[in-house]
Amino acid sequence: MIKENIDNFKKKIPENVTLVAVSKTKPISDLQEAYDAGQRIFGENKVQEMVEKYDALPKDIQWHMIGHLQRNKVKYMAHFVDLIHGVDSLKTLDEINKQAAKHDRVIKCLLQASIADEDTKFGLAFDEIRSILESKVIADMKHISIVGLMGMATFTENEAQINSEFSSLKNFFDELKKSNPTLQILSMGMSGDYEIAIKNGSTMIRVGSSIFGHRNYIV
Numbered sequence: 001m002i003k004e005n006i007d008n009f010k011k012k013i014p015e016n017v018t019l020v021a022v023s024k025t026k027p028i029s030d031l032q033e034a035y036d037a038g039q040r041i042f043g044e045n046k047v048q049e050m051v052e053k054y055d056a057l058p059k060d061i062q063w064h065m066i067g068h069l070q071r072n073k074v075k076y077m078a079h080f081v082d083l084i085h086g087v088d089s090l091k092t093l094d095e096i097n098k099q100a101a102k103h104d105r106v107i108k109c110l111l112q113a114s115i116a117d118e119d120t121k122f123g124l125a126f127d128e129i130r131s132i133l134e135s136k137v138i139a140d141m142k143h144i145s146i147v148g149l150m151g152m153a154t155f156t157e158n159e160a161q162i163n164s165e166f167s168s169l170k171n172f173f174d175e176l177k178k179s180n181p182t183l184q185i186l187s188m189g190m191s192g193d194y195e196i197a198i199k200n201g202s203t204m205i206r207v208g209s210s211i212f213g214h215r216n217y218i219v
């Protein structure tokens, strides 16, 4: 089942779109099945769970932290995390930079933009993202690399609304890229809205339930 789902996704998404298999709450055996089907990028939203899975699984997996990040947890994943999707403050970037330095690594980060009209979703306003990218302190953080943006659309059936939220993020991303060539990744789209996200220029989709089935609890 998991293998079929992954094969199907690979067939239906364009080549320039990266699939992150969101495996939060799922057992190691499910991740192993996805791995055996060729999947190498996994997304988790809890640091401790990601560390346990990292320890148990093959070391050529790229681990993405997709959830809201608590600064005091960065140190537990700094030796292996590949990409952190949900960065929403300079303080967090500073902590990631410090912890990455201890391991002599550069950790890739995405700034999370607030595009949904729900206040439960974390993220930065567009002008806050601009000022982070322009700030002098960022230039001195040698152990992080801001490689793109991430956004989550409003949880709604209204496709026109989802479309306009993704479209606004894509336009902003394109505008930023002109002066920030290191921005390459636009992470948007999940099981329910990845098609709309891809239509709007997403380069990375984060898919959980459409690969692994429904989660037993909401996290």
Ligand SMILES: *Cc1c(COP(=O)(O)O)cnc(C)c1O
Residues within 6 Å of the ligand: 022, 024, 045, 066, 067, 189, 190, 191, 192, 206, 207, 208, 209, 210
């Ligand atoms: C859980 C989660 C996903 C995947 O959600 P599905 O609807 O199961 O595909 C994607 N992005 C984030 C940030 C998540 O927390």
